[in-house]
Amino acid sequence: MPIGVYTGVFALMAVLTIASGVYLLIHAREVARAVGRMDGDIVAGPARGDGRRSRLPIRVVLAVFLVAMTGVGAFVVLYVTRVIGPETVRSQPAGVQRP
Numbered sequence: 001m002p003i004g005v006y007t008g009v010f011a012l013m014a015v016l017t018i019a020s021g022v023y024l025l026i027h028a029r030e031v032a033r034a035v036g037r038m039d040g041d042i043v044a045g046p047a048r049g050d051g052r053r054s055r056l057p058i059r060v061v062l063a064v065f066l067v068a069m070t071g072v073g074a075f076v077v078l079y080v081t082r083v084i085g086p087e088t089v090r091s092q093p094a095g096v097q098r099p
Helices: 004-026 028-035 056-080
Strands: none
Touching: 004 028, 004 056, 028 056
């Protein structure tokens, strides 16, 4: 397996986690409105505009955040348990000539 595959996938998931997390923090009112419950654990503040915005974008970004965060966590667990690591991906020996 090429050397950059694990690093690239991990970096992609980390960037997706950070970007979606920042988006969710910026749009905290819409998140509270999209996942709010009637028992008052999460309460949305006063709405800007007419308050009829679609909840789909927030739910999609929330799903991306959760999947990317789970992927980052899985990579960390696999690295700590030494399932993947420096010995998993090795470059070819210096004596091997490529065509």
